[in-house]
Amino acid sequence: MENYFRKCRLLPAMTLLGGLALASCVNSDYDFNEVDATMGFGGEGLELPGSSTDTIKLADVLDLGDDDCVKVRPNGDYVFEQVGDNVEPAQPEIAPISVTQRQSVSYDIDINVEPATRSAGDARAVTVVLSADGDMQSFEYDGDKPAEVVGLDYAETDANLSFSLHFPAGLSSVVASLDEISIQMPSFMELSDVSANIGADGSWSIDGSRIVFSNITTSRDLTVSARVSRLRFGVSDELGSLGIEGDKIVLDGRVHVSMNSVATVSGGSIEGLTASSDFAIDDMQITSVTGRFDPEIDLDNLGDVEITGVPDFLTDGNVRVDLYNPQILLTLNSDLNMGGFVGGTLTSWKDGQPIASVTVPEMAVRAGGMTEMCICRNGEGIEDYDVVQVVSELSTLIETIPDRITFEGTARADRNQTCEFELGHRYTVQPAYRVEAPIAFAENAQIVYKDTIDEWHEDIEDFELSDNSYITFTANIENRVPAYLTLSAYAIDVDGQRMGDDEIKVEVSNTVIASADGETSSETPLTIRVSQNDGRALSRLDGLVFDVTASASDGGANPVEGMTLNSEKHFLIARDIKIKLVGTLIGDFN
Structure with a gap:
């Protein structure tokens, strides 16, 4: 804004006018110490010819530092x-879950033998069916449920499982191998990495929680190891269940064995056979789960x-950054x-x-x-x-x-x-x-730009205005800024102190109308009047302080909203500038 006012200098222009008049009327041979050198200019009205300013962009008005909180984007927007x-x-974070053994019990398994047929070639040879169907183990485990766990569907574990099925003594002498043994775990357990010593001709398969062995040698115990890779919550069957009870994770289960084999025996007793077992599952450390959770964030x-x-135009007490x-x-x-x-x-x-x-x-x-x-x-x-x-x-x-x-x-x-x-x-x-x-105004937005034009005192200290005299500045203001501009001003003395209206009074006629869209200009006639109310006030004047209030509305009427101020597209031009003295400007050169 300083560029604007310096291009439109008001009182210095009047000083220049007086100086030119003085130079044309006074002979250089005169000795001013010997004459009364008090002279007056003006009368009914002395006017400087009209002129215009250059285009004054907002970039010329709003001086911003590199560290200011208001920036200019590459497209010029503020x-x-x-x-x-x-x-x-x-x-x-949710802590790992430890599920530990609470109880585990092993059971013997009775092997039933039923004759099928007698061999025709050997009266002693008998074909029999060996079968077993019973639980070899029951167990209970539990662990604390973290408060952040809302519900669980799956839990990944890395617990080792092992068991041995001990065949009764003497079985191998009459039955060399068994056709099939099935080990069924509770359905909430998923097994992987199974290994077993079933002999060279043996085989096995796994389906979820069920392992089926075929052609199992009876010459040694059936020893199996596996990994419990996953637990499935909410799944239950006749062999057990896994779920959440209050703040506990609780699982209980049984391991079921079924055996089916047809064998031909020609000697030895196979009555009253019983298999025993050992079974163990490690305590389960659960480190990966699928479900619903409420961790603290x-x-x-x-x-x-x-x-x-913060730039100066946002610090005034009248600023409202709406x-x-x-x-x-x-x-x-x-x-x-x-x-x-x-x-x-x-x-x-x-x-x-x-x-x-x-x-x-x-x-x-x-x-x-x-x-x-x-x-x-x-x-x-x-x-x-x-x-x-x-x-x-x-x-x-x-x-x-x-x-x-x-x-x-x-x-x-x-x-x-x-x-x-x-x-x-x-x-x-x-x-x-x-x-x-x-920086796009809403209805109640208002920012204030202050500027000072000073250091006039040396130029005008020998001048004063006669009674009822005043100076007017008139111009037509072209405004491409989407904001109403209200100008006010007051005089300051050589000490930078405000001069009262009873000394120098500055009056501004009206508000500069906003551009309605930031693309087309408005035209507003503007008059600034400076009058002296104290006979020697002009000689004490050192400058003017200007306040320019940019607002979204004119006293609440016709608001212009939502258009971002742009450093290059938005500008002011003062056209047909005229400075007029009405009355007399008195120069005292004694």
């Missing part, structure tokens, strides 16, 4: 930008933005496999006291990646974000430019979403946010 401080991430602090580098669509841009980078929600309270602070606060409703956060959220005053034209959350009161945070803006957050996981969770693993949820507010 935007208020501040980046939040680094915030410690939340690191949700400690994000009380989503960020703290310190407002620095912006059309300020935005808080929040990002959450999470490696959790579940979605969640985040919300909170934004508070602006001035001199250590809260001055405004708004509530941000919960917003959905995606699983496993970055979620970009835009919290804005209105959603018009807001794209390319995962979440757009409208908070209509958002602009109140910066109506008075604060010292800082805090974001107290609340975050929670989506406890209804099924996902996989690594127990004992520390996940990371990292927030970051920044304030971004295009």
